Amino acid sequence: MIICANPKAQYLSYKEEIDSSIDKVLNGSQYILGEEVELFEESFANYIGVNSAIGVANGTDAIEISLKAMGIGNGDKVISVSHSAVATIAGIESTGASAIVVDLEPDFFTLDNELLESAYTNDVKAVVAVHIYGQSSDIYKIKEFCKSKGIYLIEDVAQAHGALNNNKRLGSIGDVGTFSCYPTKNLGAIGDGGIITTDDENLHKKMKMLREYGWTERVSQIKGRNSRLDELQASILNVKLRYLDRDNQKRKNIADIYDQLSFDDFITPAKRSDCDHVYHLYVCKTSKRDELMNYLNERDIFPGIHYPVPIHLQPAYKDNIAIGSDMHVTESIANNIISLPMYPELSLDDAEKVYNAIKNFFK
Numbered sequence: 001m002i003i004c005a006n007p008k009a010q011y012l013s014y015k016e017e018i019d020s021s022i023d024k025v026l027n028g029s030q031y032i033l034g035e036e037v038e039l040f041e042e043s044f045a046n047y048i049g050v051n052s053a054i055g056v057a058n059g060t061d062a063i064e065i066s067l068k069a070m071g072i073g074n075g076d077k078v079i080s081v082s083h084s085a086v087a088t089i090a091g092i093e094s095t096g097a098s099a100i101v102v103d104l105e106p107d108f109f110t111l112d113n114e115l116l117e118s119a120y121t122n123d124v125k126a127v128v129a130v131h132i133y134g135q136s137s138d139i140y141k142i143k144e145f146c147k148s149k150g151i152y153l154i155e156d157v158a159q160a161h162g163a164l165n166n167n168k169r170l171g172s173i174g175d176v177g178t179f180s181c182y183p184t185k186n187l188g189a190i191g192d193g194g195i196i197t198t199d200d201e202n203l204h205k206k207m208k209m210l211r212e213y214g215w216t217e218r219v220s221q222i223k224g225r226n227s228r229l230d231e232l233q234a235s236i237l238n239v240k241l242r243y244l245d246r247d248n249q250k251r252k253n254i255a256d257i258y259d260q261l262s263f264d265d266f267i268t269p270a271k272r273s274d275c276d277h278v279y280h281l282y283v284c285k286t287s288k289r290d291e292l293m294n295y296l297n298e299r300d301i302f303p304g305i306h307y308p309v310p311i312h313l314q315p316a317y318k319d320n321i322a323i324g325s326d327m328h329v330t331e332s333i334a335n336n337i338i339s340l341p342m343y344p345e346l347s348l349d350d351a352e353k354v355y356n357a358i359k360n361f362f363k
Helices: 007-013 015-026 035-048 059-069 086-093 113-119 139-149 201-210 231-241 244-258 289-298 328-333 348-362
Strands: 052-056 077-081 098-102 124-130 152-156 176-180 194-198 282-285 337-340
Touching: 007 015, 015 231, 035 052, 035 194, 035 231, 052 059, 052 201, 059 086, 059 152, 059 176, 059 194, 059 201, 077 086, 086 098, 086 124, 098 113, 113 139, 124 139, 139 152, 194 201, 231 244, 244 282, 244 348, 289 337, 289 348
Parallel strands: 077 098, 077 124, 124 152, 152 176
Antiparallel strands: 052 194, 176 194, 282 337
């Protein structure tokens, strides 16, 4: 059986080191915000190329805490996209701000920067640009827009750990970068976890307070919350971070096999020039998506769909989310996208089996 993602396989790849790191924590004296978290924050900041990083409980909290540190909340608006994990919009709305969604670039499925101007109002205080599937959005154009309006730029890098744009790591270009370390991510914990990156010392100090009740020396100076990365997850991430580039290369090797698929009704991922794709997901388009999925399932191959329903059409959001542009690209791709099996431990032989099955389907 070939599945879409397999976080247990990665644990088994580094089992000895991970078990040792967990044992060290269990036999230590601090289980929350200790040496392992400090090491992960320092190592990850160095890896991304920023001054500082803050470990938090998950990627949703990373967005919420970043926005709150920027002073964004009730009555404010934040522009983002509807084609993303719900976490992106949930993180915005949890601050009290409201989201405005705009459509996508049709080739890359990332925020169309040409639509930002028409969606902008004086209430807009930030843009959350999602680097989807492992590849950068048009982040420098988005950054120019944000600078021209005097608003903040958050990079949602939950699906693109380690990816580059013009030789800069994603998460080092905007005011902050937010990362999820959910188990299936390129850098995944064995449980929930998240981290925020920034070069802004003032934001760093405020985010560090916000993740733990707004404390300074255990006195709440501002209203914060409990969003702490625990030592166990940090210790696991410290192990996996050492192998992130190697694991991303394994993803690229699998993508090289899938890239050979070429049919009129099967479009493989487009790659942005001067950017590095780390293939958190390998997402293709076909009008025969459902038939192909059934065909593959019958052969013990189980792809996924990321994402089947745009956020602005989901029951929890459809009546209150603001639409900042025509959404035809977002709404059309939801019925045509398919995520092929993709994780570092997927053997090249199994990737070839997926390739051959799709090739036979389209013959």
